[in-house]
Amino acid sequence: MKQFNSGPSINTYNKLSHWFDFSNFGILKVYSGKIDIGQHISSTLALITSKITEIKYDQIEIIRLSTDISPNEGITASSLSVASSGSAIKAASIALKINFLNYALKNLEIKNEDILLENGVIKDKNSNKTISYWDFAKTDKFKEVIIPEIFDENSLKKINYENNQKIELKTINDIVTGKYKYVHDINFSKMLHARIIRPPSYHCKLIKINEDFKKILVENEIELFIKGSFVAILSLDEFLVIKFLEIAKKNVFWEEKQKLSDDNVFNSLEKHEKESLLVKSGGEAFYEEVPEKKSFDDPKIRSLSTIFKKNYLMHGPIGPSASCAIYKDNKFTIFSHSQSIFALKYSISKYFDIDPNLVTLKFMPGSGCFGHNGADDVAFEASVIASEYPDRHILLKWTREDEHSWEPFGSASLNKVFGAINDDGEVVYWSNEAYSDTYLSRPSDIELTNFTSYKFLTNNFAKTISKPKTSAHMGIHRNLDPIYNFKETRLVKNLVHDLPLRTSALRTLGAFANVTASESFLNDLASIKNIDPFDIRLNHLDDERAINVLKNLKKEMEIFKPKEDFYRGIGFSRYKNSAAYCAVGVELKVTDDLEINLNHAWISVDAGEIAYEDGIKAQVEGGFIQAASWTLYEEVIFDSKKIISKDWDSYKIIGFDNIPNFTTNIIDKKGCAYLGVGEVVAGPTGAAISNALCNAIGQRIKILPFTKDNITKELLN
Amino acid sequence: MSKVECELNINGLSKKINIHNDKPLIYAIRNDFGLTGTKLGCGLEQCGSCAVIIDGEKKLSCNLLAIECEQKEIITIEGLQIDNELNNVQEAFREFNAAQCGYCTSGIIISITALFDKSKKPSSQEIQNALNGHLCRCGSHSVVLKAIDSLIEN
Numbered sequence: 001m002k003q004f005n006s007g008p009s010i011n012t013y014n015k016l017s018h019w020f021d022f023s024n025f026g027i028l029k030v031y032s033g034k035i036d037i038g039q040h041i042s043s044t045l046a047l048i049t050s051k052i053t054e055i056k057y058d059q060i061e062i063i064r065l066s067t068d069i070s071p072n073e074g075i076t077a078s079s080l081s082v083a084s085s086g087s088a089i090k091a092a093s094i095a096l097k098i099n100f101l102n103y104a105l106k107n108l109e110i111k112n113e114d115i116l117l118e119n120g121v122i123k124d125k126n127s128n129k130t131i132s133y134w135d136f137a138k139t140d141k142f143k144e145v146i147i148p149e150i151f152d153e154n155s156l157k158k159i160n161y162e163n164n165q166k167i168e169l170k171t172i173n174d175i176v177t178g179k180y181k182y183v184h185d186i187n188f189s190k191m192l193h194a195r196i197i198r199p200p201s202y203h204c205k206l207i208k209i210n211e212d213f214k215k216i217l218v219e220n221e222i223e224l225f226i227k228g229s230f231v232a233i234l235s236l237d238e239f240l241v242i243k244f245l246e247i248a249k250k251n252v253f254w255e256e257k258q259k260l261s262d263d264n265v266f267n268s269l270e271k272h273e274k275e276s277l278l279v280k281s282g283g284e285a286f287y288e289e290v291p292e293k294k295s296f297d298d299p300k301i302r303s304l305s306t307i308f309k310k311n312y313l314m315h316g317p318i319g320p321s322a323s324c325a326i327y328k329d330n331k332f333t334i335f336s337h338s339q340s341i342f343a344l345k346y347s348i349s350k351y352f353d354i355d356p357n358l359v360t361l362k363f364m365p366g367s368g369c370f371g372h373n374g375a376d377d378v379a380f381e382a383s384v385i386a387s388e389y390p391d392r393h394i395l396l397k398w399t400r401e402d403e404h405s406w407e408p409f410g411s412a413s414l415n416k417v418f419g420a421i422n423d424d425g426e427v428v429y430w431s432n433e434a435y436s437d438t439y440l441s442r443p444s445d446i447e448l449t450n451f452t453s454y455k456f457l458t459n460n461f462a463k464t465i466s467k468p469k470t471s472a473h474m475g476i477h478r479n480l481d482p483i484y485n486f487k488e489t490r491l492v493k494n495l496v497h498d499l500p501l502r503t504s505a506l507r508t509l510g511a512f513a514n515v516t517a518s519e520s521f522l523n524d525l526a527s528i529k530n531i532d533p534f535d536i537r538l539n540h541l542d543d544e545r546a547i548n549v550l551k552n553l554k555k556e557m558e559i560f561k562p563k564e565d566f567y568r569g570i571g572f573s574r575y576k577n578s579a580a581y582c583a584v585g586v587e588l589k590v591t592d593d594l595e596i597n598l599n600h601a602w603i604s605v606d607a608g609e610i611a612y613e614d615g616i617k618a619q620v621e622g623g624f625i626q627a628a629s630w631t632l633y634e635e636v637i638f639d640s641k642k643i644i645s646k647d648w649d650s651y652k653i654i655g656f657d658n659i660p661n662f663t664t665n666i667i668d669k670k671g672c673a674y675l676g677v678g679e680v681v682a683g684p685t686g687a688a689i690s691n692a693l694c695n696a697i698g699q700r701i702k703i704l705p706f707t708k709d710n711i712t713k714e715l716l717n
Numbered sequence: 718m719s720k721v722e723c724e725l726n727i728n729g730l731s732k733k734i735n736i737h738n739d740k741p742l743i744y745a746i747r748n749d750f751g752l753t754g755t756k757l758g759c760g761l762e763q764c765g766s767c768a769v770i771i772d773g774e775k776k777l778s779c780n781l782l783a784i785e786c787e788q789k790e791i792i793t794i795e796g797l798q799i800d801n802e803l804n805n806v807q808e809a810f811r812e813f814n815a816a817q818c819g820y821c822t823s824g825i826i827i828s829i830t831a832l833f834d835k836s837k838k839p840s841s842q843e844i845q846n847a848l849n850g851h852l853c854r855c856g857s858h859s860v861v862l863k864a865i866d867s868l869i870e871n
Contacts (some may be wrong), residue, residue, distance in 0.1 A: 626854065656861075
């Protein structure tokens with residue numbers, strides 16, 4: 001290792017005590033600002049700590065995030081869990097080990113070669129003298145250590161470790177025995193179960209509640225909570241709440257203030273008012289005039305244009321969102337599975353206009369979330385209800401219909417792509433205009449309107465207008481800037497207003513649509529000149545790591561002989577052009593009934609140094625499966641008044657019957673920074689399936705998902 | 718709304734509970750027996766996370782009435798261990814770390830346990846049939862399939 005950068009968290013939390021608790025002998029407790037959302041970050045962080053400190057993995061516990069004790073490392077998102085918290089904990093571990101060794105050498109008066117380090121205890125080989133990390137943690141020296149922002153080569157000489165450890169996930173035994181507790185499983189004495197009585201759609205004001213219904217609720221000891229147009233029912237008996245929720249739908253009346261939309265969303269994306277920003281090389285967006293698209297008269301240059309469309313997608317966790325809150329002694333304690341635990345603390349304290357120190361958020365697991373789903377909303381709603389029932393725990397759960405209808409979806413989008421290729425196979429011009437609603441409406445203390453219930457609580461149904469974010473690869477323009485060295489690019493981010501559905505962060509933000517469109521289009525440009533898909537990419541890349549990943553994929557795919565009636569496609573991307581590199585190959589078959597059967601998937605990834613190999617494999621294979629599901633099946637269905645796809649029959653996702661065989665290669669770059677892998681595979685997966693489908697049927701299908709209906713419509717066009 | 722007495726046998730433990738006669742089994746399991754390993758995903762028999770074994774057959778508990786399960790042997794994820802040892806399916810899932818968020822996992826383990834209780838070497842079609850209707854959103858499918866394959870190989 002030449003140098004190691006500790007990452008951003010160390011700027012704020014540079015003491016060993018910010019990260020380590022040695023109060024119980026033989027156990028090392030580690031703090032992190034990131035949460036377990038299925039990526040098993042706690043196991044990876046424990047492994048990183050173990051590798052560096054040589055304290056056994058089994059001796060290390062990761063302390064579950066709580067805003068009163070944990071470092072604020074921002075949101076658990078954007079493939080940054082290992083890149084930020086992993087780097088910080090690695091830095092803290094290096095600083096700990098170096099200082100511990102120095103302390104031991106001095107106090108035991110021994111030489112380096114006489115040290116035996118086992119289970120966190122140093123023994124002098126020549127005597128019985130020992131000293132442990134736990135002894136060191138009691139000293140002033142431990143308190144004085146400042147974790148450096150950068151470790152130089154010399155200080156890293158004492159750090160040796162292997163990267164191929166197999167571990168048992170910290171949570172797996174509890175998961176397979178049913179002991180793993182989710183927010184949904186919380187049970188406190190006298191706890192009230194709550195459900196929300198939802199209106200038919202976003203813009204509905206409460207008109208009245210049937211008086212007879214209110215009496216029945218009283219007779220059954222069910223509490224009715226009304227604030228503005230926000231209505232909930234509560235009971236000690238969870239089933240009673242479920243039962244009356246159905247009855248309530250017929251007894252609560254609403255006035256629809258505004259329809260969703262009468263127009264097709266793709267028409268709206270083109271026609272509605274929008275803010276257009278120019279995205280420049282490097283991925284940042286600017287409020288600058290967008291140049292006209294070029295045209296080419298030169299007969300040696302061929303050009304092509306295509307419009308790719310993607311429908312709304314949902315996060316769709318298998319377990320609907322839930323939260324438990326209590327308001328006691330003028331303080332809130334809220335259990336939540338949100339990715340934005342700290343932001344929630346500040347948002348909720350802002351809503352109640354109280355000191356943030358009076359609000360504690362405690363992470364507790366939920367179902368896999370994949371971005372900003374209903375988790376934040378339900379925590380906010382639980383706290384609103386709890387504020388009116390002091391000293392009582394309120395366990396609020398969303399229903400399946402709530403989750404399918406009220407979560408912030410991943411936006412529908414359009415990519416208008418235009419490109420030109422010369423006789424030498426060089427892409428001389430590349431234009432990509434992305435049209436979409438926002439991907440960034442997580443709640444914050446300045447944007448309380450991002451809570452879906454806020455408008456019902458305040459009876460203010462005015463639409464909020466999102467402002468475009470301009471940072472590199474932030475939102476709609478994530479991976480709009482191609483990694484390839486095309487001669488000239490024209491990249492435009494269009495944030496379109498007044499679209500029908502609520503949207504926010506879904507895994508990869510705009511990258512899935514942008515990469516799927518770009519990598520499909522690149523194949524189409526290449527095919528004009530009969531250039532091999534690998535060659536067109538390799539010919540336009542300078543980055544050695546990118547080239548290496550693509551070559552690795554090519555080699556792996558060549559090992560398997562192509563089968564008759566099966567077709568292949570590839571896709572490539574470097575997430576945000578700054579995180580992990582990923583190349584995906586797909587082999588599929590299209591049935592006579594236009595069903596797409598996935599046969600084999602090849603994934604090659606360079607995510608920097610491997611923190612935990614099986615964890616990376618699980619993330620990229622899982623990411624492939626989810627992206628394949630988006631690509632093949634998923635679209636939110638709605639009409640002018642409401643969401644139609646309210647369950648799993650009307651919103652189909654991938655099942656066990658269409659899972660390909662995987663060949664997954666993780667390239668270890670020991671000594672390089674962790675790059676994070678939670679999202680990198682999605683775009684290349686969409687592209688690889690799109691390209692394989694194009695090869696199979698001889699025509700580019702330009703609308704996702706690739707359902708029989710959509711393919712048929714495209715073929716008939 | 719009146720309640721009825723209902724005696725259920727879950728994981729070998731019989732208990733009388735007073736419940737509404739339209740209460741689905743899952744709420745009896747989770748709230749009256751305190752066994753929260755069985756998960757509610759949809760309440761519509763569409764996702765599989767609420768699967769339990771009743772008289773040797775996999776059943777979805779989210780719409781099945783509790784009162785219809787009297788005098789039947791109900792096994793939940795908490796009841797699969799024998800003498801505190803994981804059963805073969807749990808052991809395979811543990812060995813392969815075959816879960817991401819884990820919310821769907823107990824339902825899948827229940828289904829596969831019911832399958833292997835009937836047949837030591839089920840066909841791939843039988844395995845697919847058992848997994849049909851089990852949804853996973855994290856994409857743990859590939860590792861789950863590896864864990865199941867290991868059961869056949871062993």
